[in-house]
Amino acid sequence: MPAEAPPQSASSDLSADARRRMMAALASASPEDLATALNALLPLPAHEMVRAPETGLVMVRGRMGGTGAPFNLGEVTVTRCVVRLENGVAGSSYVMGRSKQKALHAALVDALWQLPDMTGKVEEAIVAPLAARAAAADATVRAETAATKVDFFTMVRGDD
Amino acid sequence: MYVAVKGGEKAIRNAHRLMATKRRGDRSVPGLTLEQIAGQLAIAVARVMGEGSLYDEGLAALAIKQARGDLIEAVFLLRAYRTTLPRFGYSEPVDTGAMLVERRISATFKDLPGGQLLGPTFDYTHRLLDFKLAADGELDAPLTAEVTETAMPRVTDLLSGEGLIEEDVQPEETAAVGDLTREPLSFPAGRDLRLQNLARGDEGFLLALAYSTQRGYGRTHPFAGEIRYGAVEVEFFAEELGFAVPLGRINVTECQMVNQFKGSAKVPPQFTRGYGLVFGQVERKAMSMAMVDRSLRCEELGEERTAPAQDEEFVMSHSDNVQATGFVEHLKLPHYVDFQAELDLVRRMRGEWFDRQAADQAAASEAIGSGPTGTSEKEAAE
Numbered sequence: 001m002p003a004e005a006p007p008q009s010a011s012s013d014l015s016a017d018a019r020r021r022m023m024a025a026l027a028s029a030s031p032e033d034l035a036t037a038l039n040a041l042l043p044l045p046a047h048e049m050v051r052a053p054e055t056g057l058v059m060v061r062g063r064m065g066g067t068g069a070p071f072n073l074g075e076v077t078v079t080r081c082v083v084r085l086e087n088g089v090a091g092s093s094y095v096m097g098r099s100k101q102k103a104l105h106a107a108l109v110d111a112l113w114q115l116p117d118m119t120g121k122v123e124e125a126i127v128a129p130l131a132a133r134a135a136a137a138d139a140t141v142r143a144e145t146a147a148t149k150v151d152f153f154t155m156v157r158g159d160d
Numbered sequence: 161m162y163v164a165v166k167g168g169e170k171a172i173r174n175a176h177r178l179m180a181t182k183r184r185g186d187r188s189v190p191g192l193t194l195e196q197i198a199g200q201l202a203i204a205v206a207r208v209m210g211e212g213s214l215y216d217e218g219l220a221a222l223a224i225k226q227a228r229g230d231l232i233e234a235v236f237l238l239r240a241y242r243t244t245l246p247r248f249g250y251s252e253p254v255d256t257g258a259m260l261v262e263r264r265i266s267a268t269f270k271d272l273p274g275g276q277l278l279g280p281t282f283d284y285t286h287r288l289l290d291f292k293l294a295a296d297g298e299l300d301a302p303l304t305a306e307v308t309e310t311a312m313p314r315v316t317d318l319l320s321g322e323g324l325i326e327e328d329v330q331p332e333e334t335a336a337v338g339d340l341t342r343e344p345l346s347f348p349a350g351r352d353l354r355l356q357n358l359a360r361g362d363e364g365f366l367l368a369l370a371y372s373t374q375r376g377y378g379r380t381h382p383f384a385g386e387i388r389y390g391a392v393e394v395e396f397f398a399e400e401l402g403f404a405v406p407l408g409r410i411n412v413t414e415c416q417m418v419n420q421f422k423g424s425a426k427v428p429p430q431f432t433r434g435y436g437l438v439f440g441q442v443e444r445k446a447m448s449m450a451m452v453d454r455s456l457r458c459e460e461l462g463e464e465r466t467a468p469a470q471d472e473e474f475v476m477s478h479s480d481n482v483q484a485t486g487f488v489e490h491l492k493l494p495h496y497v498d499f500q501a502e503l504d505l506v507r508r509m510r511g512e513w514f515d516r517q518a519a520d521q522a523a524a525s526e527a528i529g530s531g532p533t534g535t536s537e538k539e540a541a542e
Contacts, residue, residue, distance in 0.1 A: 074210065
């Protein structure tokens with residue numbers, strides 16, 4: 001963490017994990033869904049743009065054989081943003097895709113989430129519904145895939 | 161040498177305008193939306209993302225629309241676009257073992273934890289044209305079933321221990337990972353660079369190479385140990401935050417080829433492996449990549465290098481369809497000065513050739529003159 005990090009920001013592994021989970025929920029949402037979810041926090045707090053939403057590339061890596069040494073697979077578009085609230089708390093985002101609006105919204109949510117008196121509200125109004133929506137979509141994929149499960153059986157050939 | 165030409169601006173402008181009209185087609189038919197392309201031509205989109213080496217469905221769909229469905233042209237557009245964006249860095253390696261699996265099959269192990277899941281596949285279809293699809297009729301919703309197992313260990317992880325199947329080499333933490341978008345290709349290339357090259361290589365080229373190994377040009381005895389397709393989480397370590405940020409998920413196909421190997425001076429008999437990993441559901445490419453990866457490991461495994469698919473310089477220098485099409489298609493551009501020079505050269509060579517022919521003929525007839533007929537002529541004269 002940078003030395004000037006405000007005291008409210010996550011510093012322990014535990015809160016870093018919680019913050020990662022929160023960010024994963026935001027990343028999984030469509031820009032529209034995130035924008036809709038953000039309505040629950042209106043009016044949005046005053047903030048300044050530390051780093052305006054910027055689209056760039058992250059080179060995705062895989063591992064040889066699945067678990068071996070890393071190699072470069074190909075790039076993905078990513079948009080990042082940093083905002084600062086009036087009390088100095090900074091919120092950051094890195095989200096896949098080119099939506100500047102989504103990156104800005106994710107950074108705002110990240111900043112609000114770090115305020116002790118807001119964490120609960122952000123979790124309840126934004127993170128939980130988005131995570132539930134993503135989990136439901138995953139459950140559908142699993143259930144549809146499960147219907148295509150096959151049991152092959154080998155047959156002994158009737159050799160004379 | 162290529163010498164530039166000037167002019168033709170108006171014709172070029174008009175040609176591009178005509179192309180835009182032809183691309184649009186019959187205007188009484190609704191234009192394609194990017195959502196339609198991304199949603200209904202998903203495998204074409206995946207191929208363009210993979211060979212364009214840029215995962216972005218919207219951009220790939222736009223590229224396909226702009227290229228009138230010419231996928232190599234679309235790949236070219238995507239590659240050109242990526243050069244306009246800054247690189248934030250490298251992701252953490254994706255964990256395909258934690259994939260949200262939509263399809264997972266093994267041709268070598270019948271019973272595996274998590275089961276064989278056919279998922280959305282063309283396999284076992286009869287390849288008969290479906291005229292109902294042309295009419296775009298009612299569609300049955302997919303069936304669902306209770307999910308009993310969610311863990312999907314990789315097949316290759318199930319058989320570790322006995323040494324029957326080669327295990328992945330664990331990397332040194334500090335080992336640098338080659339990136340051919342950053343430094344030019346040089347040989348010999350490590351497996352990291354080979355896999356990156358294959359991952360963005362042309363599907364048709366890799367398919368043909370993989371096929372050549374099956375037909376005996378560097379045989380590798382492959383089995384499809386496992387093919388899986390689904391979503392994996394991408395994480396990016398952000399320096400300023402001090403932890404790996406989840407960016408979202410991408411769909412990938414992973415192929416583990418398992419190859420019978422009779423051993424060598426260096427390695428005991430065992431099953432060796434080839435690895436394929438590609439964006440989207442592009443199984444043919446993932447399989448071809450795994451087979452070519454394995455055949456390119458010939459040196460490491462002490463095999464004799466005899467076939468094109470074992471020659472990394474041949475494979476890696478010709479796998480990139482943007483490079484290949486650039487060099488082949490540039491032949492369409494004006495080469496007038498070039499050709500004028502060649503024309504002069506050929507004219508001169510022809511002149512010299514005819515002169516030589518004439519000289520040879522003259523020499524021959526002179527020789528004939530002193531030959532047997534000549535003698536008889538002489539005799540006649542006498």
